Structure formats: structure tokens, C-alpha cells
Amino acid sequence: MTHADATPVLELSGIGKEFGAIRALHDVDLQVLPGEVVGLMGDNGAGKSTLVKIIAGNFRPSHGEIRFAGNAVHFNRPVDARTVGIEVVYQDLALSDNLTAAANVFLGRELKRKFGPIALLDHKAMAARALELFGELRSETRPDDLVKQMSGGQRQAVAIARTRLSNARLVMMDEPTAAISVRQVEQVLGLIHRLKEQGVAVMLISHRMPDVFAVCDRVIVMRRGEKRADKPIHETSPEEITALITGAKEAA
Amino acid sequence: MAMPMESPISFTNVGKIRWWQRGIFASQTGYVLLALSVLLVIMHFASPYFFTEGNMQNVAKNFSFIAIATLGVTFVIITGGIDLSVGSMMCFSAMITSMVMTELSAPGSPLVHMAADGKTVLANVPGLILLISILAGLGVALIAGLVNGFCIAVLGLSPFVTTLGMLSIVRGLGYVVSNGRGSFPGGPDADYFYALTSGDVLGVPVPFIYLVILALTMAVVLHHSAFGRHVFALGGNEKAAELTGIPVVRVKIEVYVICALAAGLQGIIISGWLGSAPANMATSYELNVIAAAVIGGANLAGGIGGPLGAIVGCVLLEVIRNGLVLAQVSSYWQQTLVGVIIILAVLVDRIRSRMT
Numbered sequence: 001m002t003h004a005d006a007t008p009v010l011e012l013s014g015i016g017k018e019f020g021a022i023r024a025l026h027d028v029d030l031q032v033l034p035g036e037v038v039g040l041m042g043d044n045g046a047g048k049s050t051l052v053k054i055i056a057g058n059f060r061p062s063h064g065e066i067r068f069a070g071n072a073v074h075f076n077r078p079v080d081a082r083t084v085g086i087e088v089v090y091q092d093l094a095l096s097d098n099l100t101a102a103a104n105v106f107l108g109r110e111l112k113r114k115f116g117p118i119a120l121l122d123h124k125a126m127a128a129r130a131l132e133l134f135g136e137l138r139s140e141t142r143p144d145d146l147v148k149q150m151s152g153g154q155r156q157a158v159a160i161a162r163t164r165l166s167n168a169r170l171v172m173m174d175e176p177t178a179a180i181s182v183r184q185v186e187q188v189l190g191l192i193h194r195l196k197e198q199g200v201a202v203m204l205i206s207h208r209m210p211d212v213f214a215v216c217d218r219v220i221v222m223r224r225g226e227k228r229a230d231k232p233i234h235e236t237s238p239e240e241i242t243a244l245i246t247g248a249k250e251a252a
Numbered sequence: 253m254a255m256p257m258e259s260p261i262s263f264t265n266v267g268k269i270r271w272w273q274r275g276i277f278a279s280q281t282g283y284v285l286l287a288l289s290v291l292l293v294i295m296h297f298a299s300p301y302f303f304t305e306g307n308m309q310n311v312a313k314n315f316s317f318i319a320i321a322t323l324g325v326t327f328v329i330i331t332g333g334i335d336l337s338v339g340s341m342m343c344f345s346a347m348i349t350s351m352v353m354t355e356l357s358a359p360g361s362p363l364v365h366m367a368a369d370g371k372t373v374l375a376n377v378p379g380l381i382l383l384i385s386i387l388a389g390l391g392v393a394l395i396a397g398l399v400n401g402f403c404i405a406v407l408g409l410s411p412f413v414t415t416l417g418m419l420s421i422v423r424g425l426g427y428v429v430s431n432g433r434g435s436f437p438g439g440p441d442a443d444y445f446y447a448l449t450s451g452d453v454l455g456v457p458v459p460f461i462y463l464v465i466l467a468l469t470m471a472v473v474l475h476h477s478a479f480g481r482h483v484f485a486l487g488g489n490e491k492a493a494e495l496t497g498i499p500v501v502r503v504k505i506e507v508y509v510i511c512a513l514a515a516g517l518q519g520i521i522i523s524g525w526l527g528s529a530p531a532n533m534a535t536s537y538e539l540n541v542i543a544a545a546v547i548g549g550a551n552l553a554g555g556i557g558g559p560l561g562a563i564v565g566c567v568l569l570e571v572i573r574n575g576l577v578l579a580q581v582s583s584y585w586q587q588t589l590v591g592v593i594i595i596l597a598v599l600v601d602r603i604r605s606r607m608t
Binding site for chain 2: 078079082090092093094095096097098099103107108109110112118120121123162
């Protein structure tokens with residue numbers, strides 16, 4: 001990486017998680033640098049989601065330390081993670097179909113104008129800012145259109161625009177390309193490039209090998225709750241990653 | 253990170269949604285409004301009495317009697333919930349209001365004194381008894397709404413079951429406090445009470461005025477406040493609402509409280525018009541109220557609805573009832589027809605959404 005000396009946005013050391021007698025994660029160390037796209041791969045039950053939920057503040061780790069931009073952080077709730085600058089784009093995107101794109105982008109942090117004691121929504125400002133964000137993401141999405149009427153790619157853009165609103169420094173995307181058409185996959189990968197250009201670190205959780213190889217700088221493979229590989233993308237191959245995921249190859 | 257845009261977005265692949273494909277024009281409310289206008293025209297030709305001032309006043313008054321509660325239940329329906337306890341709530345609030353009024357007006361209450369003739373009771377502070385009794389009536393509605401909201405939002409019980417239970421609880425309590433006899437507004441402030449509930453201003457029935465004010469307030473709250481936006485978001489995708497940090501529990505409790513208060517207010521107004529609050533008052537009104545909301549375009553699956561739809565639904569029901577009376581059709585047909593219209597309204601909306 002070009003900026004290997006930069007402070008990592010996210011640094012996990014010795015992260016472990018037990019649910020009763022089940023060890024879901026064991027001694028995971030990892031770093032994510034600013035503007036880096038990291039692929040997180042692994043079979044079902046490998047510990048990917050647990051790891052993501054720990055970073056997003058859904059679970060507290062049983063062991064280990066999380067550092068964000070150099071400072072140790074402890075998340076009790078997802079809101080805590082969001083406050084420091086970690087945003088998650090969920091697999092089902094967490095959009096309200098019956099609202100407009102702009103309303104979804106600003107959901108839970110609406111812009112308001114004060115009229116005496118009454119605060120009313122500032123529709124104009126929200127639409128303008130949303131249009132700006134869609135412009136940055138180069139997505140043809142109108143702020144006033146209902147999400148119900150949008151394509152999969154546009155929905156992704158709305159979900160990602162939401163993360164841009166808070167100037168997140170780390171965006172985690174959970175299977176963003178799982179259920180959309182080939183053309184829309186292109187758009188989503190484009191959106192990830194836009195985030196990278198703006199110095200945002202992206203963690204891409206995906207099952208789709210081609211997508212990971214298309215956008216990621218580095219790939220991390222999880223298996224049985226442990227990190228088995230952490231390699232720059234150009235030093236590995238889909239075959240090797242597959243072997244690591246299935247366990248044909250133990251570690252790399 | 254205000255980046256200058258390299259080029260403004262061009263919408264080459266994404267067509268613009270036309271004005272007639274969005275907003276009210278593409279909603280069930282719009283279609284039902286159209287149907288209502290057609291119905292009004294038909295009524296005009298069918299009966300010379302329909303558009304007379306007296307009949308219009310009657311219609312306005314009658315639909316106002318369920319419309320305020322319909323506004324309240326629309327809030328709940330938009331979040332994807334349901335409130336079956338509105339009918340009982342109307343009765344209980346009305347009953348408590350008139351009982352408190354009578355109680356406070358009895359000789360010996362600190363709020364009254366005897367007039368010179370030794371028989372008539374006068375209020376020490378005019379209007380105070382009325383205010384306290386209405387607040388008491390709304391107070392019990394508030395409590396019932398909080399209990400509904402708590403059970404649904406915090407304990408996670410199903411809205412249908414919770415409010416079905418509340419329907420029975422509140423109706424039962426009504427019988428308990430009144431011994432099944434019902435109650436009557438009485439005392440020195442009763443005249444104010446009747447003026448405020450069944451009077452009229454310049455020929456416009458006061459319930460109708462309340463309705464218009466409340467509907468306008470509701471429109472502003474739903475479309476121009478963060479609370480309203482959260483209500484819609486909750487109905488559209490509850491999980492998403494939660495993930496984006498909307499206080500889901502609070503919003504849910506609030507809508508059930510709003511609904512109960514609207515029903516309570518409605519009950520108090522109805523009792524003013526009836527002149528009493530009988531223990532079986534407003535029985536099964538919840539069905540009329542929910543039917544009106546659904547006909548007007550509120551979607552029981554959540555996410556869609558508004559004050560205009562609620563009112564349009566109520567007006568449609570009342571115009572049909574009124575029309576059947578003017579046409580001298582047996583009033584037993586009314587209920588059958590209402591059922592047909594509920595299904596038709598939803599059917600037309602389904603066909604429309606298939607076509608686009």
C-alpha cells in the first residue's frame with residue numbers, strides 16, 4: 001500500500017468472542033487503513049458476521065481491544081460506533097420503501113428549521129444535500145423519488161449516501177452485491193471506488209469472489225472463528241482464497 | 253466534505269416520474285375522493301333534499317362524530333399497527349367526563365355555591381368544572397393509550413391482541429364505574445359543555461371545526477415534522493427504522509397515546525350531542541373508524557395514510573348512509589354496502605398498483 005505509514009482507521013488486536021460454550025471468534029488481529037478496501041471472506045459460520053457486529057457495536061468482544069483512528073474505543077450500542085465514524089450498509093439495506101430517497105438518506109437525522117418553538121423539516125435543504133451526495137456517487141437518483149420505484153443499484157446508492165452524510169471514515173458493506181443484476185453490480189463496485197477516492201476505508205463482506213478481486217486492495221479470510229489469511233489482492237488468487245475458505249489450505 | 257461536483261448528474265437512464273404518477277393522484281385516497289365527488293353529483297340529481305343546508309349540516313356533523321377518532325387510528329395504522337379499543341375508549345372517556353362533572357357540581361363541592369333560591373347550583377369559577385372533567389376524561393384515555401403502547405412497544409405483544417383486550421377492559425370498566433347505567437353531564441357548566449360539543453358557529457357544527465383544525469395539524473405533523481417522518485418510516489420498514497437510530501419504542505407509544513386521546517375526545521363530543529354517556533355508547537364504532545381509514549387509503553400493512561384519506565373515508569360512509577335514508581332504502585342495507593365499498597376500494601388500489 002502507498003500509505004502504509006498512515007494511522008490505521010481501525011485496528012483490532014486479540015479480539016475474541018464467546019457465546020456460552022461456543023467460541024465464535026478467537027484472537028483476531030486486523031488493521032484497515034484510510035482509503036483502503038478490504039474484503040472479508042469466509043464460509044457461513046466462519047465468524048464474519050460476529051466480527052462485523054463487534055465492529056458495528058452490536059456485540060461487545062469477550063477479549064481484545066478495538067482502536068479507532070488510534071484511540072481505544074468501547075461500543076455499547078450501534079449508535080456509539082456510528083458516532084466515532086463507523087457506518088454499516090446492511091444486506092437488506094435498511095431502507096423504508098414508502099419514503100423518498102432524500103427522506104431515507106436523512107432518516108433519524110433530519111434537517112430542521114425552527115419556527116419559534118416548532119421545528120419543521122427542511123425539505124429543500126435535505127433534497128439539495130441528497131442530490132449532492134448522489135452526484136458524488138455518480139448515481140442517477142432523484143432525491144424526491146420513492147425508494148419503492150428504484151432499481152437495486154439506486155437503492156445501494158441511497159444506503160451508501162446515508163453513510164456519506166455523517167462523513168464516516170469506515171464503511172462496512174454486508175453482501176452488497178448478493179441479490180442484484182450484473183449491471184447493478186458494476187454500479188455498486190463503482191460506488192465503492194467513489195468512497196475509496198474520498199479517503200473512506202471500506203470493508204466488503206462478500207461471497208462473490210469476482211467482486212472482491214475487482215475492488216479490494218487486500219483480502220482477509222476467516223475460518224472457524226480465526227483469521228487464516230490477510231494478503232494484498234495481487235499476491236493471491238481466487239483459487240488460493242477458495243482453498244483457504246474451504247480449509248483445503250490451512251493458512252497463508 | 254463538500255466536494256465540488258465534477259458535473260451535475262444527468263438523468264439519461266432514469267425517467268422522471270410524472271406529476272400524475274405521484275402523490276395524491278397515484279393514491280387510493282385520490283381514487284376514493286374522485287368516487288366521492290361522483291357520488292355527490294349523483295346524489296344531487298337523485299334527491300332534491302341532498303344539497304339543502306339542513307342536510308349538509310347533518311352530514312357534516314355525523315361524519316365529524318367518527319372522523320376525529322379516525323384521524324387518531326390513522327396514525328396507528330401508518331405505523332403498521334391497529335387499535336381496536338377506540339369504540340370502548342370513546343364511551344369510557346365520555347362517561348368519566350360526565351361523572352366528574354356531575355360529582356364536582358354536587359352541593360358541597362368546593363367549586364360550587366348555592367344560588368339565592370337555595371336550589372340552583374352555580375359554579376364559583378365558570379368553566380373550571382368543565383375543564384377539570386374534560387381533562388379527567390382525556391386523562392383516562394391517556395392512561396389506556398400508554399398501557400396499549402407499553403404492551404405493544406416494550407413487551408412486544410401483538411397490537412391486535414393488546415387492543416382487543418383493551419377494548420374489553422375499558423368497556424368493562426365503564427360498566428363498573430357507572431353500574432351499567434351510564435351517566436349524564438350535569439351541573440352549572442353543562443350548558444358550556446353542550447355549546448362546546450354540539451353547538452355551531454355561523455351554521456357550522458363545532459365538531460366539524462375541531463375536525464378541520466385537528467386534520468390540518470395532523471397533516472403538518474405527518475409531513476413536516478421528524479416525528480411524522482418516523483411514523484412513516486416505522487410503517488415502511490420497522491427494522492430499518494430501528495437500525496437508523498429512530499426511537500422506535502417511543503414513537504410507537506406516542507401513536508397509541510394519540511389514538512386513545514383522539515378517541516377520548518371523540519367520545520366526549522358525542523356524549524355532548526347525545527346528552528348522555530350510556531354504558532353501551534359507541535359499541536363497535538372501532539369497526540366504522542377502521543373501515544373509514546381503510547376506505548380512505550390507509551394501508552393496514554403500514555406506511556401509507558393521512559388525514560385527507562381519513563376524512564374522505566368518513567364522508568363517503570356518511571354520504572352513503574345519508575343517501576340510503578333519502579332514497580328510503582332500508583337502513584339494514586347500509587352495513588352490507590359499507591362492506592362492499594371497503595373491498596372495492598382496496599381492490600381498485602390493488603389493480604392500479606398492478607398496472608404501473
